[in-house]
Amino acid sequence: MKNIVPALVAAAGLFATPYMAYASADFSASLLSGSRIINGTQSAKNQWPFMAVLVTKGSNTVYSGQLCDGTFLGGRYVLTAAHCVVDEYTGKKTSANTLQVAIGVFDLKSSSAKKKLVNVSKIYSHPKYDGIVNDIAILKLAKEVSGTKVQLASQDLVNALQNGNTTTAIGWGATSATEDIYPAKLRQVDMPFVEWQTCQNLNSEYLSVDESNVCAGYLEGGKATCYGDSGGPLVYKDNGVYKQIGIDSWTGGDCAQANAYDVFTNVAYYTDWINNIMNN
Template identity: 40%
Template sequence: MSPRIINGEKSDIDSWPFMVALVSKHREVNKGLFCGASFLGGRYILTAAHCVDSKEKLDLDAVIGISDLTQNDVTEHRYSVKEIYVHEDYKNVEDGNDIAIIELEKEAAYTSVNLADQYLRNNLPVGETLTVMGWGDQDPAPGRDSTLFKNELYQVNVPLVKQSLCPDSVKNNDNAFCAGFENGGYDSCQGDSGGPIVVASGNGYEQLGVVSWGQGCAEAGNYGVYTNISHFTDWISAKTQGLSYRQSEFVGTKYLGTHSHSFSINNNTDQIVRTSGVTIQGVGALVTANTCSEIAINESCAITVNYNVDKLDAGAVSVKVLTDLPLTPSFDVALSYVGVEAASAGLRNMLSIANTEVYVSENAWVKNGSSIETPVLGNGEFAQLTMTGLAPGSLSFNVNISTEKNYDYFNIYINGHFYFRTSGPGSGVITLGLSRNNNTVVLEYKKDDNYSYGNDRVTISKVTHSVDGKSDIPDGHSTSKSSGSSGGAINWISVLSLGLLAFVRRRSV
């Protein structure tokens, strides 16, 4: 078989002018692609929640209106992101609500996609031909370590499937639908996530769904699952009416004590926005100033809060704001942080990466010869090692794990977001892609509340950092399932020479 999106065909250069590639910041477009999306017009882009739920504006760019990721003028199509809005009820792909809106820093002038409404969706017959496109993996073989990506945009036709044939989590849920062939062979795959699936109509083509998830790629009996756009018509309208705010922001490492932060809200709607109440959640959190009671058109305001960091661990503060804006009766803004204390001089000397600071939690990692290891932990305890100030590029280290499988975990967080987890005995080399100008990586060993196994320890050594220009490992979206998936986001966390080290495989959602 010739490799295709999965057995589709190369798209004509002007077939899908609304197509968007989501790429990691500070990466070449063809190397940094991790998801697809569609252009809604003005400053807004539609994609899947699982593509961006662990990302912020500093992590990605949007490339609009091209079919070849290596074309000469690709940089002219690249736009910075201002805000990301993930559906408030999104938890994981199988529970649905896998939808998100990206707001650009400035308006873009490209052909926008037409979105299907509920009438069109409800009147499509089973078997209706749908077209899905993307730059994702074209190698459908399950369990392989290789991937096959093309610089050119590809497309494939798949039929709409009867809702009762969808996975159990979807069949009784209107927020998603399925498409594909009973015998498999044609499908979207990893890297196509967030992209559009369209149907021909009297208006040309209308976007019916967003590539979400599935078991494997093009496997018999496993249909692709797509977010049903028409279910979210009001939500999309609300997020694109012009109220701009930071839904979630990682503010970095914080010492114990009281800290302050200001949330900024911009009113780019066509009416004055009035707020009627502000509530706050977080340890010792309180609102100290609020200029958002009335926000004039094209004006901004700020809500300033104080919060208390009372433990050496991750924490968060959230604020809910009530408004009189149609379709947006309320919205939430939030910050997250990690409470830290300075690491020992010996530990800092072993991790002497330029412009990087090293911190630890209450149960501090310790130096042991040429390695760094977790201390002896009691049941229910954890130990964190935090590195901040890491430049764009890649961070690599050897790891040796001797823990109780499926109970004790080695976790990795990048810029406040969960990226990787493994458990049990094993060893290998882990390489993490870093996309921001200033990155924070947290390595955590966490014990369960009961038993012990092995040495109950994680050891790392040979920690190296390669700056941009010396590494081709891009940042990306960590995944949460070990089974394959149609349209899963690319897992750019690279784990090499693993031996027995368990980790989440590609084509995971």
Template identity: 35%
Template sequence: MVISGIRKLLLPSPFSCSPLPLPVCGQAALNTRIVGGQNTSVGSWPWQASLYWNGFHMCEGSLINSMWVLTAAHCFSSTNTTGWSVHLGQQNQENVNPSHIILHPLYNSQTHDNDIALLKLNAAVNFTNYIQPICLADNGSTFYSGTETWVTGWGDVISPRSPVTLQEVQTPVVGNGICSCLYEMVNITITDNMICAGLLQGGKGSCQGDSGGPLVAQQGSVWIQAGVASFGCVETNYPEVFTRVSYYEDWINFTIATDQPCLVTFLSNGTESNNGTCTGVTPTPTSSTPGHTLCWKRLAP
């Protein structure tokens, strides 16, 4: 279906969001399902991108078509592409330099609102079982509290060293009502542009080095990106916060003039039951909670 020149899809699958021979999105032929907090099987997340700066892993991203990667704006101190490279596929089988870094024009580094960026690659990548684009949630999508999602990344695993194997964890969406209530205690505003996910008891999720990585959900056989890792670090009563991809449909399609990424409507089951009270919950800020230092932060100078 085409709406105002933008490709939008309603499942079921299989489907293609572009004229053939471009591939379908959100397909992970080698994904055998997820176990929270475990190493991934090779090829499970073929859209996962590692962003390197001067030879060091700094952030994550997601491949959304053959020429573009979606990530977080806070990964970059400027739009200068010098020193940056994008690693994709099995054992980083394809490394590509970005030709452009485009930050959302309303990104606020103090509040982390509109924390989203696009990288244009200097050459199209070849799709394989290990390199595939992810579908993006469109602005008609719903991610109700309790919706199961997955986070992937190479960030910290209770250790100063990042793992050499991509990590994955299953985690539920936390409704913006209770997420906003919790973060108000440390003077952080959760906006409609954000989506929260995580276990309120903490201990499972992403951390430094996972900035910009995808939060994804599965609908049928199709994987759809709901969020981009922005801030949080698996502290008790502090869900992780992601930029809500569906709110940026217009900006993404305006920025990517041709071969636009697939937009898919993700519909949660039931109704939103989280109206947002956190009575009796009193999280105590620590050295890594957002009231002091945001744990997901740009690691490059």
């Protein structure tokens, strides 16, 4: 998801906004290279075969070129966050020919990861993305890929979730918010679901949260997503099947800090938009 961390941007001398697991365009490659799953665990190999990683084309390795995460929708399409491919300050979209995607990867440093890279032919970002709201995008690949596609949650399922239901965020990244430790193998963290109304009422940073979002996290902090986990999924196990309910978007505090939930784009809210792109 896209996390906007005030502490990070203040240290960079840039701007003061809510905090994003920001990985957009060239900015992410230099300042926020690498994602973070804080106090999570390493995933099992092949546990999440629908996972995708966005990479700067021409990078020496998938690990060194990782920009954002995503999920495989099947065929030629990958779901991610708009802030991964659109500069939220200039509105400029990343050129498709500068990106590649690898699907079904576990270890970003493995030789097999680089062999799975596929060029991106087109980027569809939500036309009403404004830096925080409508943080969703779809990448069209240059060729079809065979693999396990993610199951997307319905709005009925999302509506049935309650505060405290266990959800899981998945991504590649550092295991600390204070040290540059970036494991290459996929990680995950369980977090309690937070209804958007509860999330919105947390504090002034969260007033923009609405039904187009879902939230997750611990009010006391300690476990969360962070830098570069942008675009990755939040999943919920529904009758034995993991379904994606969210896209990693932003948080109102530093990594895993108290009194700050992680905010995700509600995938089900955008079902029609997703289908229109894929069936165009």
